[in-house]
Amino acid sequence: MDISISPSRIPSPRPEWVVRFARVGLIAKGIVYCLVGALAFMAAFELGGQTAEEAGKTGVFQFILEQPYGKVLLAIVTVGMLCYTLWRFIQAFGDTEDKGTDAKGIGKRISYAFSGAVYGALAFTAAQLLLGNGGGGSGSDSRQTLARELLSQPFGQWLLGAVAIGTMVMGIYQFYRAYSGKYMSKVQSQQLKPELRTSLVRAGLVGYIARGFVWLIIGYLLLRAALNSNFREAGSSSQAFQFVESSSYGSFLLGILALGLICYGVFMFVRAKCEVINTK
Template identity: 75%
Template structure:
């Protein structure tokens, strides 16, 4: 697919709207990750009757819906996810990050589009819950995806490739954590030095925790591929359950949960201080 030819047919959005969409979307993403981490932490230490399986993003949406004014809160989160989706597509198709059209640049832009697609699906799911049309959808979409792949010719190989790609994403999160590349576009120089250091640490811990979750999800996909059993696959909820079921599982899950809260906090930092490129 020639992304450049596609982008030439897309009108350029007004810069101020791109910035607002990006900041609103990052804020909504931060809220979701803070809630994911909080529910996972409660599940780790058996607070409130939650389990690791309840702590995925769909579980967070259902949690919001059950709160006072839940529909309004969830509608705002759904709108934020939609804004995030639009921003990611703008990055992908209008190349606002100047990735270019070489192989590496196209790969980065496809990554933006994939991120937009994932959060677009989440926005749709949240909107369905707000409208009262999604309450019965408790199945694991990744298991359905795995089952669909396994039904294709060379399905186990395809699913194995997805597993390796997912694990590679986990390793990339570790790279971002240790390299500090996540801070490149965050202009936080106006902050007090101690606060700035704390935010840098929050980002580092957050990306590391996210890498752990991605690696476990990849492992679950790989297991599903090797055993040709889609029920072995799963998303973040299954990853949390995997951690919880191991020795010292409560402490492992609790540590990852706190890391995800840190990641959510860092999304708030990005929403406030990141330089949003609009052209």
């Protein structure tokens, strides 16, 4: 009796390198957010001479570079962010999450690509610093450059306004992910030790809420730049921290936000360990 198996029915090997890229990328993202939160907390309470302007993601790269073996550490983080970038592009263009080609699926895949592009730009900035071609800074240039380019186009204020609203919608979506529990949808929490599970799940909840607030503030700054037709009013996370710090009870609020971002970073480590990574 012929029991041979047709080659077409033999399952293809699982591309484990995609899984490794995803996990390394999530670890790098967690490191960056933990450091952003730590520096923002220090800035809130004037510890170690840190300022809110230095607490953005690109400010973190400068901080890493200034540590012992800083170049080695920054190189590792840069490689990790490149891994994250590639994973997001694989999700977007390979549709490994099986989102499909309807409007909702395309929208989700675009969000994966956008995330990949953002972290690709951050990896490029880190690489520039590593090679001595960058000056660190507050990290506001990228969004101010985007605002300047959009404002120079026909209907530029409307275009920038649309980007601002889209950014704020992304912030609101972070709240939705937090309160709906969707942030846990692919995390196999049973892999965690029972005594840690509740705390780490709560860290994710707090982290996504904090990240939502940051996106909302960045969106507001972009909207203000659009309404005033002034690209200099746009800004990234470091400007968002300065905005919070300048408000009533600013140091207290920035400190809470910073702790939330640390929680988000910690939850990225949980995702790196426990998330189901689809490779299709």
